[in-house]
Structures are given as C-alpha cells and as structure tokens.
Amino acid sequence: MTENNKEFHFDTRAIHAGQEPEPITGAVMTPIFATSTFKQKSPGEHTGFEYARTQNPTRLAFEKCIASLESGTKAFAFSSGLAAGATVLELLESGSHMVAVDDMYGGSWRLFEAVRKRSANLKVSYADPDHPETILSQISKDTRMIWIETPSNPLLKITNLAEVAKIAKTKNIVTVVDNTFCSPYIQRPLELGIDIVVHSVTKYINGHSDMVGGIVVTRKPEISEALEFLQNAVGSISDPFSCFLALRGVKTLPLRMHQHCSNAEKIAHWLDQHPKVEKTIYPGLTSHPQHDISRTQMNGFFGAMISVYLKTDMAGVRRALEKTNVFTLAESLGGVESLIGHPVTMSHGSIPLERRKSLNISDNLIRLSVGVESAEDLLEDLDQALKAI
Secondary structure, three states: OOOOOOOOOHHHHHHHOOOOOOOOOOOOOOOOOOOOEOOOOEOOEOOOOOEOOOOOHHHHHHHHHHHHHOOOOEEEEEOOHHHHHHHHHOOOOOOOEEEEEOOOOHHHHHHHHHHHHHHOOOEEEEEOOOOHHHHHHHOOOOEEEEEEEOOOOOOOOOOOHHHHHHHHHHOOOEEEEEOOOOOOOOOOHHHHOOOEEEEEOOOOOOOOOOOOOEEEEEOOHHHHHHHHHHHHHHOOEOOHHHHHHHHHHHOOHHHHHHHHHHHHHHHHHHHHOOOOEEEEEOOOOOOOOOHHHHHHHOOOOOOOEEEEEEOOOHHHHHHHHHHOOOOEEOOOOOOOOOEEEOOOOOOOOOOOHHHHHHHOOOOOEEEEEOOOOOHHHHHHHHHHHHOOO
C-alpha cells in the first residue's frame, strides 16, 4: 500500500503503511538492515541508499508509517525525542525569538534555557496555553517559532491548536507541537494547521519501554527539505534496531490507546473522589478548564496521563510511591505497563525551584502513566498505596 493512502483507515495504516514485504525473500516484517553502507553499481548510481546515516531501509519504513499516521508527507526519525526537538530548533537562525507554553517537559526546558540560549542566542518567552491571547501577546518582530505541548507535562494544560495555527499563519511563524502525550491515534496537529509535529517515540508510539527514539513530521515541502538536510548534517539518527522495535510497537497503537484511555478515565474519576487527593488533573474530567476543547481536539479521547495533588507532604508522597505494586515508580511514560512518577525529583528536576513554584509543580504532585493492565488491579494498587499517607 502507499504510505499516505487515505482509502485505508488508521488501524490498517498502522500495520501496513511504508511496509511492503521485503522483495527478495518476501519477509512480511521489515528486516533490520544492519549495514553502514550500500554497494553502488557505478559512481553515483545506487539503489536509493548510499550511507546509513543518510538513508536506511528500516528507518525509512518507520518514517513513512508515522508520516501516514500523522497525516504528514515526510517524517524524520532521530535517536531520542530530545534529539528530534534539538534538530527542529536548527531551523532557526541564531538570535531568533520563540514563544513556548509555560508548562513543558523538563528536558525541553533544559534544552531551551541551558543549551540554546548559550549556543544560539535563542530568546524564549513563555505563555499560559489556557489563554491563547497570552501567546499572541508574547509575539515580537523576531518571533520565528511557537512551541506547544498539549496536553502539557505535567499539568495537562490544553492548547487550542487551530486557534494558535491561525494566529501564526498570519505572521509567518512556524508552529511546533510535541504530540507525545497523545500519539497520532488521539490527536493529529497537522490536520489543525500546525506545521511540525514532534514525538518521543520512546513513549506511546513504541509502547513497550524497550527503545529510545524521536520523530518529526511535517507536510510543508520547504520544512521537509530543511529537515532532510539537518537530519543528515547533524546526524542524530535512529538506529535500525530501534526503528524495527518501533515499527513492531506501532502496529498495536490503536488497540493500546483504547485500553490506556479507558483505564485512565476510570482511575481519574476514582481519584477525583478520593479523600487523600487534593486535586485530580485530567482532560476527561468536566472540572478541567479545557474539557470541551479536549473532547474535540483529541478525537473523543482524553489520553492516559493523570496528574494528582495529594493531601500530604514530601514524606507522605514518598511513603505512597514506595508502596505501589502494579504501578512502577520510574521515569518515562506511554508503555503498556503503568508507571507512577514524581515530577519534582524526576521529569522536572532540572527546572529551578522558583520556576516550579510559580507553575505549582509542588512536592505533593504525582504523575500517572496509566497502562493497559486490569483497571481493577490498578485501582486496588492505588488504594492500598494511598493508605500509607
């Protein structure tokens, strides 16, 4: 099948897009092409593959598959989500200004603040995505990019993507959305007018916590051309084995996301009524300020990430997190197994204390990545852990 054939539904493309059977042996699964170089028939006359940093058949199959699922035309796979994001930033000239949402993954903030401000004189203004007009108010004559996470990490703020895309287009500003928390099954920003989508493939796309990778997708020819050059020039590519694992994982993405989201909705509503919980943040709760936008923008789903403020101090949080048996206390998210994390000491530990305080990323905040286990077992596990507070 052709990788962007809209005659096929998402579920079918997740299994087949970009992945024709291998022509020599007929292998149904795309092989791992573990080679650094490719034979040329004559100088400059090759099969389309010259050197594995530039092109690799396993990587190309994965890129074509994700381009199709994100409704893009081209995708570029990298060695990590941060490598993908760092390469996107290379689209900017030195000294450019960027507007970013104020709540984001700590690694992205560290990249902006501790690396690119120093190395590329990047200027960043932060805006509250709860109010799109604040994004507009931060735009200056030097603004070249708007960077969005929705839902954001860890406070699950929702940005109205169509509205931001409309604002940016009138000012010729490139828009980037980190779509990691949703996966392309739930949310497809390019369909809403966004220019570039970034994923940590490590999370839902792969879904099995056994590889690290990133990917960038676009449908704009000029951005595709620039990213193709940068992927080769910078060289932080995804290796063939990681691409093989990600291709294996993405085939079950629709099935997994249904179970992830179903479990998360049950758990979020249960936590929202729990006496040891101060506040539950989940787009599927009507108490979430962007609940209605979420329902439309996320195609009727609400994701599988939940953030919770517990009625306790750091010592109580520690006792609860040490007690879980089905939820695993670990970094990351998006795997089939449920994970529980503590942003202050884990994903957002690189963000300075004062900034964390201003965003209300406090010691009593925990983050749940709800997996695909039995919802009843997950609820029982949380119930017994919360008794330790």
